[in-house]
Amino acid sequence: xxxxxxxxxxxxxxxxxxxxxxxxxxxxxxxxxxxxxxxxxxxxxxxxxxxxxxxxxxxxxxxxxxxxxxxxxxxxxx
Amino acid sequence: xxxxxxxxxxxxxxxxxxxxxxxxxxxxxxxxxxxxxxxxxxxxxxxxxxxxxxxxxxxxxxxxxxxxxxxxxxxxxxxxxxxxxxxxxxxxxxxxxxxxxxxxxxxxxxxxxxxxxxxxxxxxxxxxxxxxxxxxxxxxxxxxxxxxxxxxxxxxxxxxxxxxxxxxxxxxxxxxxxxxxxxxxxxxxxxxxxxxxxxxxxxxxxxxxxxxxxxxxxxxxxxxxxxxxxxxxxxxxxxxxxxxxxxxxxxxxxxxxxxxxxxxxxxxxxxxxxxxxxxxxxxxxxxxxxxxxxxxxxxxxxxxxxxxxxxxxxxxxxxxxxxxxxxxxxxxxxxxxxxxxxxxxxxxxxxxxxxxxxxxxxxxxxxxxxxxxxxxxxxxxxxxxx
Numbered sequence: 001x002x003x004x005x006x007x008x009x010x011x012x013x014x015x016x017x018x019x020x021x022x023x024x025x026x027x028x029x030x031x032x033x034x035x036x037x038x039x040x041x042x043x044x045x046x047x048x049x050x051x052x053x054x055x056x057x058x059x060x061x062x063x064x065x066x067x068x069x070x071x072x073x074x075x076x077x078x
Numbered sequence: 079x080x081x082x083x084x085x086x087x088x089x090x091x092x093x094x095x096x097x098x099x100x101x102x103x104x105x106x107x108x109x110x111x112x113x114x115x116x117x118x119x120x121x122x123x124x125x126x127x128x129x130x131x132x133x134x135x136x137x138x139x140x141x142x143x144x145x146x147x148x149x150x151x152x153x154x155x156x157x158x159x160x161x162x163x164x165x166x167x168x169x170x171x172x173x174x175x176x177x178x179x180x181x182x183x184x185x186x187x188x189x190x191x192x193x194x195x196x197x198x199x200x201x202x203x204x205x206x207x208x209x210x211x212x213x214x215x216x217x218x219x220x221x222x223x224x225x226x227x228x229x230x231x232x233x234x235x236x237x238x239x240x241x242x243x244x245x246x247x248x249x250x251x252x253x254x255x256x257x258x259x260x261x262x263x264x265x266x267x268x269x270x271x272x273x274x275x276x277x278x279x280x281x282x283x284x285x286x287x288x289x290x291x292x293x294x295x296x297x298x299x300x301x302x303x304x305x306x307x308x309x310x311x312x313x314x315x316x317x318x319x320x321x322x323x324x325x326x327x328x329x330x331x332x333x334x335x336x337x338x339x340x341x342x343x344x345x346x347x348x349x350x351x352x353x354x355x356x357x358x359x360x361x362x363x364x365x366x367x368x369x370x371x372x373x374x375x376x377x378x379x380x381x382x383x384x385x386x387x388x389x390x391x392x393x394x395x396x397x398x399x400x401x402x403x404x405x406x407x408x409x410x411x412x413x414x415x416x417x418x419x420x421x422x423x424x425x426x427x428x429x430x431x432x433x434x435x436x437x438x439x440x441x442x443x444x445x446x447x448x449x450x451x452x453x454x455x456x457x458x459x460x461x462x463x464x
Binding site: 040044052 | 099101103108111116137144
């Protein structure tokens with residue numbers, strides 16, 4: 001038996017986000033229960049947040065750069 | 079003919095993006111959970127910077143080994159170089175003899191011998207004891223000296239205090255946060271104002287209970303179970319102070335008023351502990367061979383106390399300083415620049431406080447205002463004059 005298919009791409013995106021949020025909460029609770037203390041959880045989360053912010057930042061910068069390059073290419077050929 | 083329903087295609091998010099999103103969301107959830115503990119802790123009043131407070135919060139919440147590891151990396155990266163030019167003079171400790179009292183001592187009054195310098199030739203005043211307070215008379219309650227602490231590092235100076243056990247009484251004072259266990263008579267974490275008239279000196283305590291894994295007896299009650307084999311500062315109900323290697327089990331005999339444990343002894347029966355290298359018995363802290371601010375307390379053959387502190391010391395070099403000063407038994411107290419303090423008061427009433435060494439980081443007013451950490455206060459014995 002399959003899950004009902006979403007009616008629209010937006011609904012599919014929302015369902016995907018919901019599943020990911022639930023998975024994230026389960027992971028966070030497991031980390032808090034298994035770690036030596038909340039201090040360790042916070043420390044590791046801070047390191048992860050630093051890496052993620054850098055990752056998102058670099059990706060966004062590269063995307064913007066690529067868009068600018070392709071716009072320049074289009075305007076030079078037209 | 080019925081039109082076939084067009085099949086819609088839903089854009090699929092790549093698996094790695096979904097994994098990253100889950101990681102980001104779980105990171106946010108963990109940070110929020112940690113913030114519930116961290117923010118109220120930082121909102122409390124502290125007398126140290128936010129960096130130190132954060133490190134202490136991390137230590138108290140399961141991260142002691144992380145903090146120690148980071149400290150080890152930092153101190154190893156900033157380790158001093160051996161050798162180098164030697165000093166030409168020592169920092170000024172104590173008061174000049176003319177101000178402190180008469181120089182001529184009647185032979186019956188004991189005074190510790192001059193500390194034999196560890197580096198030759200000796201600098202002017204090196205190892206010479208001077209009174210800590212002004213007008214201290216013929217029997218100063220506290221004497222101070224300084225000497226270069228390590229022949230391999232001739233720039234580093236140890237400050238040592240000798241405390242006359244017949245003239246003073248030692249009192250353990252809980253801080254506002256250390257020990258963390260509930261106490262009946264915690265006080266306000268400072269030297270009580272009504273006792274400052276007879277205050278002679280104050281100095282730092284040992285490691286926090288959570289990192290020392292050792293015991294505490296306060297006002298005759300066992301606050302944290304005692305541990306055999308650990309160096310213990312003991313105050314008996316008759317006022318005697320001693321440093322012993324504990325062997326009485328988890329409880330304390332009835333004649334013990336106070337007992338604070340901190341790591342194995344570093345000097346015992348007049349000899350250095352042969353096992354001053356790292357091991358589980360030394361607790362989760364900075365490595366013993368890492369050079370940091372260290373402090374220690376010892377007792378000489380006559381039962382007088384000796385306090386020593388210096389920067390860039392290993393456990394072994396600290397032990398040698400205390401032994402050179404005359405300690406027959408000694409233990410390490412707290413370490414790091416934020417926690418080591420020995421403060422004397424030049425005049426009665428805690429007037430003109432002064433650090434043992436000028437480079438000591440904390441203010442000389444430290445224990446005259448509430449402090450988070452526990453500490454020791456030395457008062458003149460009842461009926462004695464300054």
